Amino acid sequence: MNVSIKRIQAIFVKDYKEFYRNYAISTMVLMPLALAFIYSMMGDMDLQSLFMPINLTFAMITAFIQSCLIAEEKEHNTLRSLLLSPASIADILIGKSSLVFLITVIVLGLCMWMLDFRPSNLMAMSSALVLSTVFYLAMGLIVGLYTKTVMEASVGILPVMIVFSFGPLVLLFADRYPILEVFQWLPSAQLILLEQHSAAGTTSDVIMSLVVLAVWAVVGVVISAILFKKRMSDE
């Protein structure tokens, strides 16, 4: 597919302006930051609550904004002409995803700074965060494909938020109900495990977590690509 930096840049700039001038979407950025601030005030946290703002960022910022950028194009009836324009599908997706990626990095950075969180293994943690971002971008794309307005997208994102952001909380009951152990394979739970393992210094477990996250990311991207192709040929 032909990719042009100039077109990607144009889409990036356009989406950035549309994003920050649409307060319904841009104020969403404050949510995880506010949560991180409150948590930091409480002081002395376990990993579970430390990762809460981070996992919430992925659902509420990464996936939500990504889905809104696509749903918004449909809401304003601009998607059809965008697909007919010289911009290729790759241009469009890269332009949008890179904007969301950048926003995610900034918000995550701010959250971690407020929480005063220092990963035990910076390399492993940053690659884990990047892999998670890619996975949530794919989730956002899928939600965006099946919703027609920003309003619908904000409802569509709820399942992602409940399953992936709040999933790790279920593990607290895993002692009583062993079946809940499956939740530890969620990407959000793996992030917490990864931090535990790297603090303990067990490299093999750290690598295992990274592999699980990579699988999630790859599966997410592949499914979203298939659905994208299917949706585009339907419409």
Place this chain on the structure above:
Amino acid sequence: MTLTITPVIEKDKQWIPSYSFQEGVTGVLIDMRRAAVVMKQLEKSAYVHQVRDGHYPHLTVQETFSYYTKLAETDWSISELLKTFDLSAEARTKVKKLTETKRNTLNLIKPFCAKSEWVVIEEPFHRIEQEDRFVIEQIIKGVVRQGKSILLLSTSVEDLLPVADMIYRMDERGIHKMEFKDEAVTQQEEPAQLKVNKIQVKHQEKTLLFNPPEVDYIESIEGAVYINVAGVAYSSPMTLTELEARLQPYGFYRCHRSYIVNLQKVRELVSWTKNSYSIKLDVEKTTMVPISRAKLTQLKELLGIS
């Protein structure tokens, strides 16, 4: 390069004919359902601009221009574009705050920047104020200057006349070229020549000229004369007697005190009672023209029926 539409058959009848449009600016008078199908077809070979296409409300006019030019990888000057689109005063206004006319004008930046050889525009003058129509004409000329060809689709002739080089009509009977001349042009021509082969009608401020074979029938209602062409009645400045004299060589017949019918289009003589007949015409909708009893014998002779 020509732009081709492929035929569509519906209920065993050809609904959309096949046709190849030549380069230039072509207008097609077409109903909305056909237009939707034609546009869908042409998406593969041209940039199709639809009326319902939207815009990005939070961008300013300037940003919108710079976005679309960058997307097309051209380096046109934004100030030139602002002039062409008559939006210089609104350069820093957000698109959502523009008036509807201005917004609809701005929307044409998409076909303007399209990179395909052919551009299809649905209803070019859709919701544009009368005094701003010249801007649209200016934009379309700009597109032509880039060497692109344009196909304009509209349900009204007035929206095609100012910009199209050729106008076609697409309906049940396929696709036909329509002949029009502007009033300004009409005055320059030899009046004698006009009298011979064109039927002049008034439609809004325009004088349209029809070829006699295009006319279905002519009727007089309370002293006003209406020329019926493809289901539309255009008022004519001439009287029935004048028209009768002029049209007789083209196979027209005064079948009733207030009707002249084009004999080429007669499909059937419908009898109501023994001596009362109507003429059924071969046009879109079933159209019946009354015929006076005195004229019946002569008409039958003319048509060669017994």
